[in-house]
Amino acid sequence: MADARSQLAPGFLIASPPLGDPNFDRTVVLLAMHGPSGALGFVVNRDAPLGIAELLNLAGYGEQDKVDATPVLLGGPVQPSSGWICWLDSDLECAHSGIIEVGDRVKVSSSRDAFDALAKDVPAAAAASAAARKRRMVLLGYSGWGPGQLEGEIATGAWLPVPLDAGVLFDLPNDKRWEGAYALLGLTPAVGMSMRTVGEA
Numbered sequence: 222m223a224d225a226r227s228q229l230a231p232g233f234l235i236a237s238p239p240l241g242d243p244n245f246d247r248t249v250v251l252l253a254m255h256g257p258s259g260a261l262g263f264v265v266n267r268d269a270p271l272g273i274a275e276l277l278n279l280a281g282y283g284e285q286d287k288v289d290a291t292p293v294l295l296g297g298p299v300q301p302s303s304g305w306i307c308w309l310d311s312d313l314e315c316a317h318s319g320i321i322e323v324g325d326r327v328k329v330s331s332s333r334d335a336f337d338a339l340a341k342d343v344p345a346a347a348a349a350s351a352a353a354r355k356r357r358m359v360l361l362g363y364s365g366w367g368p369g370q371l372e373g374e375i376a377t378g379a380w381l382p383v384p385l386d387a388g389v390l391f392d393l394p395n396d397k398r399w400e401g402a403y404a405l406l407g408l409t410p411a412v413g414m415s416m417r418t419v420g421e422a
Contacts, residue, residue, distance in 0.1 A: 229371070230255035231324035233383040234262065235402045249398045250297075250364055250380075251307065251390065253323045260366040261321075263296040263305065263329070265358065265390060266398040273359050274343060280304070282340040292395070297364030305331045306339055308357035309391055313338050324385050356391035381406075 234250040250262040271279075273291045296305055306313065307329045319332035339359070366374070374380055381403075389401040403409055 229382050230260065230262075231327065231385045233385060233389070233402050233405075234371075234375075234380040235383055235399065237378055237381060245364075247399050249389075249402045251323065251327075251329075251385070252382075253321050253329050255371065257368060259368050260371045262364045262366075263294075263307065263360050264364060265294060265296075265307070265360075266395045267295045268292040268395060269295045269361055273339075276304070276359060276361075277336075277340050277343060280336065282336075291358075294358055294360045294395070296360030296362045299363050299365045301362035303331060303362060304336065305329055305360045305363065306335045306357060307360060307390075309387055313342065313357055326387055327385065327390065356387075358391075 230252045232252050234252055236245045236248045236250075245264070247266075248264045249266045251265045252260060252262040254261040269292065271293055273293060276293050295301070307323075307327065309328075310326050313328075313335065315330070315332070315334045315338035318334065319330050320335070321329040323329055339357075371380070375382065383402050383405050386402075386405055389398055389405065393401045400409070
């Protein structure tokens, strides 16, 4: 029988209000991997103070089209200088090595091949209309948990696990993903907070 803990990934973790840790307050985490050895995820609704084109410039890819000011996201407090790309289906064509499959459609990678493909494609994406923009995001850093750590945090009510939804991940603005993830369960953050309070009484 499969380990029940593996069922948390792929999925979202919604930070319960208030979580207390400023790194995760009002955050949605894309949980990419989860098992006996721990968990790996990425915060997907916290902007970094630079855009994709600027990041690629800093990474040595040369001058990129400044029109693409799509914000880079702060994926988590672990190795904040590491870069990751998250994309949907075939919206980024790159070699298949070094790719984490998050469910059937979402992929994550920190490989050079993935960033090479992104740098090549940024000008075309910048010229596209908003409706035609490719569904992908760039993240700095990641969120990690040791063995049993995430299960303990969920047991204390710090996180609410939610099934993965590509629409929440790629179609909602960053500042709407927290509420959008709650809505997947038919809840609002206020209801979630009241449920947590009742549970702690």
